[in-house]
Structures are given as C-alpha cells and as structure tokens.
Amino acid sequence: MTTPLTPPPKKDPQKRTVSPTRPPEMRSRAALGLTAAAADGRFQLQQCAECGKVQYPPRDACAGCLSPDLPWTDVSPAGELIAETTVRTSTKLYFRERTPWRAGSVKLDAGPTIIAHVHGDVARGARVSLLNRLDRSGQGVLLAVPLERTPDMEDDPQMRALSSDPKHRRVLITDAKNPNAPALAEALAAAGSPIIFVAEPEAWLPYPGRERLLAVPGVEILPMDVTDTASVQKLAGEIGGKVDILINNARFVRPGGVLARGDTTFAREEMEVNYLGLMRLAQSFGPGMCSRTADGVNSAAAWVNILSVNALATTPDYGCFAASNAAAFSLSQSLRAEYRSSGLRVMNVFVGPTEDDWHQPLPPPKVLPEGLAKDVLRGLKEGLEDVYSGDVAKDLYERYRRDPKVLEREITMGNEGA
Amino acid sequence: MSTLAELAVKMASGDVKVVDLTHTLDPDFPVIILPPEFGQCARFRMEQISAYDHRGPAWKWNNIHLSEHTGTHFDAPAHWISGRDLPRNAVDSIPPEDFVGPVCVIDCSAGAAADEDFELTPEVIDAWEAKHGQISAGSWVLMRTDWSKRRGAEYLNMREDGPHSPGPTPDGIRFLVEKRDIRGFGVETVGTDAGQGSHYVPPFPAHYILHGAGKYGLQCLANLDQLPPTGAMLLAAPLKIKDGTGSPLRVLALVEGI
Numbered sequence: 247m248t249t250p251l252t253p254p255p256k257k258d259p260q261k262r263t264v265s266p267t268r269p270p271e272m273r274s275r276a277a278l279g280l281t282a283a284a285a286d287g288r289f290q291l292q293q294c295a296e297c298g299k300v301q302y303p304p305r306d307a308c309a310g311c312l313s314p315d316l317p318w319t320d321v322s323p324a325g326e327l328i329a330e331t332t333v334r335t336s337t338k339l340y341f342r343e344r345t346p347w348r349a350g351s352v353k354l355d356a357g358p359t360i361i362a363h364v365h366g367d368v369a370r371g372a373r374v375s376l377l378n379r380l381d382r383s384g385q386g387v388l389l390a391v392p393l394e395r396t397p398d399m400e401d402d403p404q405m406r407a408l409s410s411d412p413k414h415r416r417v418l419i420t421d422a423k424n425p426n427a428p429a430l431a432e433a434l435a436a437a438g439s440p441i442i443f444v445a446e447p448e449a450w451l452p453y454p455g456r457e458r459l460l461a462v463p464g465v466e467i468l469p470m471d472v473t474d475t476a477s478v479q480k481l482a483g484e485i486g487g488k489v490d491i492l493i494n495n496a497r498f499v500r501p502g503g504v505l506a507r508g509d510t511t512f513a514r515e516e517m518e519v520n521y522l523g524l525m526r527l528a529q530s531f532g533p534g535m536c537s538r539t540a541d542g543v544n545s546a547a548a549w550v551n552i553l554s555v556n557a558l559a560t561t562p563d564y565g566c567f568a569a570s571n572a573a574a575f576s577l578s579q580s581l582r583a584e585y586r587s588s589g590l591r592v593m594n595v596f597v598g599p600t601e602d603d604w605h606q607p608l609p610p611p612k613v614l615p616e617g618l619a620k621d622v623l624r625g626l627k628e629g630l631e632d633v634y635s636g637d638v639a640k641d642l643y644e645r646y647r648r649d650p651k652v653l654e655r656e657i658t659m660g661n662e663g664a
Numbered sequence: 665m666s667t668l669a670e671l672a673v674k675m676a677s678g679d680v681k682v683v684d685l686t687h688t689l690d691p692d693f694p695v696i697i698l699p700p701e702f703g704q705c706a707r708f709r710m711e712q713i714s715a716y717d718h719r720g721p722a723w724k725w726n727n728i729h730l731s732e733h734t735g736t737h738f739d740a741p742a743h744w745i746s747g748r749d750l751p752r753n754a755v756d757s758i759p760p761e762d763f764v765g766p767v768c769v770i771d772c773s774a775g776a777a778a779d780e781d782f783e784l785t786p787e788v789i790d791a792w793e794a795k796h797g798q799i800s801a802g803s804w805v806l807m808r809t810d811w812s813k814r815r816g817a818e819y820l821n822m823r824e825d826g827p828h829s830p831g832p833t834p835d836g837i838r839f840l841v842e843k844r845d846i847r848g849f850g851v852e853t854v855g856t857d858a859g860q861g862s863h864y865v866p867p868f869p870a871h872y873i874l875h876g877a878g879k880y881g882l883q884c885l886a887n888l889d890q891l892p893p894t895g896a897m898l899l900a901a902p903l904k905i906k907d908g909t910g911s912p913l914r915v916l917a918l919v920e921g922i
Contacts, residue, residue: 448707450694450816452823474691475711500701511703603700 248367250398251406253414253440254543266539266588267340271383276304279318284378284386285631289323291356292316302358323376325354327390330364340382343540348404352376352390362388363404367396379408379629382539382589384582400627409629410548410591413438415490420472420527422446424495425602426552428458429615433623435462443485447471447496472496472523482530487538492531493550493622496523499604503565516570524551524574528581536588548591548626551578552618555596555639558646559653562661563608582631593625598638611637674920683896685885685915686736687812693884694820695734696854697827706731732910738902739856739871739881743909746876753878755908762880763901765847767804767917768796769891772830776809780821781860782830786839796893801845804882804898807832811852812886820854831858834869841877849874850882850900850915882915891917 273281276292283290292301299310300321307314330350336342348364352374360376368374374390381387389408391399400411417434419427422444431442442465446456449469459465470481472494498519500512507513528549535546556568557575575594582592599605601612613636621635634640645653665673674680687693695705709729714720732755733739741747742754752758770792775782784807789799799805809830811819821828831853832840840846849856849870856870866872874881882900897918902911 448692448694450692450819451697452817469692471691473707474709477691509703515704 248398248402251401264540268382269340280386284380289378290318293319300357321356325352362390365391366402410626416441417491418443418489420494421496423453426615429619431462433619445470473518478526478530486534491548503562513566520570521573539589550593552595595633596639597635683890683917689735735912736884737912739910741875744871744875746872755902756904767898769806771808773810776830780828784832784836799844806850808888827859829853829859837870837873848880856881
C-alpha cells in the first residue's frame with residue numbers, strides 16, 4: 247500500500263535547499279524513440295517490420311532477423327514481474343539520494359523481458375502494466391505498476407518522480423483574464439493544489455470570471471502583466487520561490503493573415519504576449535524554479551505553455567497569430583533544453599480553436615475551458631512534454647507526423663485568389 | 665524690469681508657483697478602450713537597456729514604448745477625421761505660441777461626484793461666467809471633475825454599456841468653440857469626451873467639434889484643484905513628432921498668489 251503524501255511542513259529557514267541532481271541522461275539515437283513516445287504518453291517499442299519481433303532494449307538491427315527496419319510501434323504494456331530487488335545504495339547520486347529504490351524484470355506478453363522501475367504496490371510475481379514516462383533527465387524510462395489502480399498510487403515516490411503532479415504543489419496561472427483561467431484553477435484545486443496564484447493584468451479594467459476565480463479554494467489574485475517586464479520581475483521577486491508549477495495561459499489572438507491585416511499592430515501585440523511574454527516569464531521565474539526541483543514534496547516540477555496547434559502548421563485565417571505561436575513553440579524548445587539540467591519539465595499543451603470570442607465564427611468542434619483544463623491536468627499527472635487537447639489538435643498532429651508538407655497544402659488550399 | 669525678469673523674481677520668491685498637472689507615465693495607468701476588433705492604444709512600457717551592469721557598465725537607460733495618446737497627453741486636430749484636412753494640424757506643425765496660454769478652470773467636481781455622467785452644458789458655462797467673467801478668446805478651458813483622484817477600475821468606470829465619466833455635451837463644446845473661440849479643452853478623464861460620448865450627435869462631440877475647428881485637447885490631467893478659476897498660465901508643449909496626432913507631455917501651470 248502506498249503511504250499517502252501529507253502536506254509538506256513549512257520549510258526550515260535554516261536548511262539549505264537541496265540542489266537538484268538527476269538520473270543518467272545519455273542515450274543512443276535508437277533509444278531516444280522511447281523518450282519521444284514518453285513525451286506524448288504513448289507506450290511503444292521497436293517492432294521488426296520483417297519478422298514482427300518486438301525489441302528491447304532499443305537497437306539498430308532486429309535481434310531475430312537483423313533487419314534494420316524497426317519502427318516504433320504501439321504494443322501491449324502488459325506483462326509479469328518475474329524478478330525484483332530493492333536497491334539500497336548506488337554510485338549514481340540521484341538514486342543514492344532516493345534509496346530504497348525498487349527495480350525488477352518484467353516479461354512482457356509482447357515478447358521481451360525488460361528491466362524496469364517497480365512501483366511499491368506491485369506484488370512479487372504479479373501481473374503488471376508498464377508505463378513509459380519521462381524521468382528528471384527528460385528521458386523515457388519504464389515503470390511497472392499494478393494492472394488495477396491502487397489507493398494513492400500516484401504518491402509512490404518512484405511514480406511521483408516521473409510526474410509533475412499538482413498535488414501539494416503551488417501553481418501560478420499567468421492570466422486571470424483568459425476565459426480558461428477559472429476552469430484551470432478549479433481543476434488544480436480538485437487535484438490537491440493548495441495555493442493557486444493567478445496573475446491579473448490591468449486591474450483597472452473589469453472582466454468576467456473574476457468572481458468564479460475567487461470562489462476557488464486556494465486562489466490568490468496578484469497583479470502581473472506578461473507584457474510589462476517590471477511587473478513580471480516584481481511578482482517573481484515576491485512569490486518566485488513558491489511557484490512549483492507555472493501555467494502560461496496568457497494569449498493575445500486576433501484573426502487574419504498578413505494581407506488581411508495590412509499592418510503590424512496586432513502582430514506586435516501577439517509577439518509581446520505570446521512570445522516575449524513567455525520569455526519574460528522564463529527570465530524572471532525560470533531560475534528560481536530550476537533551483538527548487540529537489541525541494542521536497544512541493545518541489546518545482548513543471549512549466550506549462552498553452553500553444554495553438556497551428557504553431558506546427560499555419561492556417562491563414564489566423565496566420566499572424568499562428569506565427570507568434572510558432573515563435574513561442576521554438577522558444578519553448580530552447581527553454582526545455584535550458585531547463586533540462588535542473589529537471590524542470592516544459593510541457594506544451596497544443597490546442598485547436600477554443601470556445602471563446604475570437605473563434606466564434608469557426609465551426610465546432612472547439613475546445614471548452616473544462617476540456618483544456620482536463621488535458622493540462624492529465625499531462626501534469628503523467629509528466630508529459632507534449633499534450634494535444636481536443637480533436638482538431640490531435641488530428642492536426644497526426645497529419646503533421648505523417649507529412650508536414652502535405653498538411654500545409656491541405657490546410658491552406660481552396661482559397662480562390664484574384 | 666522686463667516682464668520676464670519680473671516673472672523670474674516672482675518665481676524665485678514663490679509668488680508665482682509651478683503646478684504640475686501631469687500623471688506619472690506608469691505601465692498600469694489606464695488608456696482609452698475601444699471595441700477589441702479596432703486597433704488599441706498602446707500602454708506605457710519600459711525595458712531596461714542597461715543598469716550599470718554587463719549591458720553597459722557605467723550607465724542606466726531604458727527604452728520606452730507608448731502611444732501618442734498614452735497617459736497625460738495632447739490631442740492635435742489631425743487626431744480626428746473632422747480636422748484631417750486643416751493646415752498645421754499635427755503636433756510638429758502647430759505654431760509653438762499655441763502651447764502657452766491663459767487658462768480657465770470650470771469646477772464641475774460637485775456635479776461629477778453626484779453624477780458620474782455629469783454633462784458640461786452651455787448653462788453650466790453661463791453660470792461660471794456669471795461668477796468669473798466671460799472666457800476670453802484663446803483661452804484653454806479645463807473641466808475640473810476631480811476624476812484624477814480615482815484609482816483602478818473607478819477611473820475608466822467601465823460597464824457592460826461602456827465607460828461612465830463626465831464630459832461636455834455637443835452644445836457645451838460648440839458654445840466654447842463657436843462663441844468663445846477657445847484655444848483648447850482639457851479634462852481629467854481619459855478622453856475629452858464623456859464616457860458615453862459615442863451616443864451623442866455627433867458622436868464624440870468634443871473630438872469632432874474641437875478638432876474640426878483646429879482646437880486642441882488635453883486629457884488625463886491632474887491637480888486641477890490647485891488652479892484658480894482664472895488667471896493661471898498653461899504650458900502644454902507636445903513632443904515634436906512628425907505628423908503626430910498627439911503626444912504625451914508634461915503639462916505645467918504658472919499660478920500667481922496662492
């Protein structure tokens with residue numbers, strides 16, 4: 247049985263904050279397939295295209311027939327724990343600080359036997375399911391968990407280390423005025439987040455949703471505008487040491503491509519909020535969060551960006567907005583690399599048209615705030631890097647994986663020009 | 665003694681005081697809000713270039729970004745469609761002597777305290793003139809409402825049917841322009857027009873009538889309660905922006921014997 251996590255005590259001001267350490271990062275190019283699958287929550291192994299043999303560990307030629315054609319394929323994660331041990335010391339600092347640590351061999355129904363991390367609730371010889379999750383180095387690793395849910399299983403220390411679970415963690419939502427802010431705050435409170443800071447730009451202008459936000463337990467509304475560097479620095483100075491998860495939901499959106507607009511005024515606003523806003527937040531909040539990724543139960547865990555899925559492939563109806571999101575997406579990849587040595591995870595949540603004023607003329611399906619919040623929470627609990635929220639985003643991503651050029655043409659064709 | 669030498673002596677002795685009628689340019693100071701599909705007035709923003717650090721070891725300086733119409737600002741005739749074809753209608757071409765002139769202050773603070781949509785009508789102006797004498801041609805006329813003392817959401821006072829703040833009626837502003845030939849009209853609110861000014865005929869009468877007649881506007885003024893009804897001198901010189909329709913500026917008043 248997992249011992250449920252209790253709210254962490256107030257921090258001892260005489261104790262030095264533990265510096266982050268991390269598990270080994272290096273992987274072969276072939277092994278990065280596991281990481282890529284873990285990033286968006288898939289369980290995949292290499293399967294030989296010629297003889298069908300499922301492979302593990304990842305390799306460049308089939309262990310059965312030597313074929314080099316080993317595509318990463320969805321396979322069943324079910325298997326049996328055939329051997330297990332508890333590691334009590336290690337030469338690796340990260341594990342040394344976290345012993346005892348359970349490991350074992352799992353014989354997968356799909357074929358291979360795999361050495362994996364083992365959840366505390368798995369009995370010897372039990373049937374298990376393997377999860378492919380990102381560790382604090384951002385690499386895909388496998389964790390054997392019971393086939394059926396067990397009480398408080400997410401609180402198992404080995405499982406929690408592979409997630410960004412908001413339970414007992416304090417969150418900053420960066421824009422109180424985004425229509426999705428109340429739904430995000432409600433979902434976080436329900437998931438056990440004790441304090442939800444919500445940044446409010448331009449308090450001199452009223453907005454709907456403020457009352458609903460204030461009704462959420464743990465919500466504290468504080469002034470900040472992501473376009474105002476001084477205000478970002480000020481809030482980071484005040485609460486930066488208490489932000490364990492940052493959700494950047496600030497967004498400026500107007501319809502229109504390059505020629506429909508005719509000027510750069512809205513585009514400038516889009517870059518100020520969607521791109522430079524992210525940069526300002528990262529420069530002010532990032533260093534503090536990176537230093538607190540080993541700070542106990544409420545350690546800093548994740549940085550969440552909510553991006554338009556059209557960051558991957560544009561739609562000219564919202565072409566300038568999509569361009570600002572493409573810039574933010576690129577920046578998030580740099581940020582992810584810069585944060586990685588600390589173990590702070592960057593999670594991008596890609597979303598299609600959302601149910602709000604600026605997407606009102608578009609046909610459904612559109613993503614509701616509650617749907618988006620649900621996907622953000624799932625991503626945090628599963629420790630993902632990439633989340634696709636809603637059918638439009640999922641579909642676009644699948645087509646993007648298949649062929650970006652075909653996708654570009656598919657989205658943009660059909661306009662009869664002059 | 666020459667007039668200016670006398671002025672210098674009186675300023676040194678404190679007989680003539682300088683009153684600052686300007687709000688601080690602050691990122692959080694409200695700007696006018698238009699329907700969101702229109703372009704919007706930029707907020708004041710400041711980014712540090714260096715602060716005696718690796719970006720510039722011995723000096724501190726900032727880049728700023730703002731609209732012509734951010735903070736305490738001047739409106740030139742070119743700001744409005746009614747003034748677009750007038751000669752010398754932009755801040756860089758307005759004759760500089762227009763930037764210094766006498767000022768009348770109509771105290772509407774009691775009315776604005778009682779009614780947030782308080783209107784400056786010809787009757788209000790008549791009553792003021794009965795007490796303080798006729799407004800002379802070439803005067804700045806400032807409408808004191810004490811609105812500058814409001815903070816936060818109270819300042820724009822935005823509701824679902826738009827902002828609510830005091831301002832002149834079409835007849836009020838027409839009277840000042842046509843009968844009194846004023847230099848310009850200034851307010852403590854975010855625009856020379858009332859919050860509900862779009863519902864008058866013509867819409868936004870202060871902008872339409874003032875600028876159509878080549879007159880100027882001053883918005884977001886402060887400290888009007890420190891000015892006498894008449895007798896002060898206003899210094900309101902906008903930045904010399906090429907073809908500029910307005911400009912943030914420091915508005916000062918010279919006040920004698922307070």
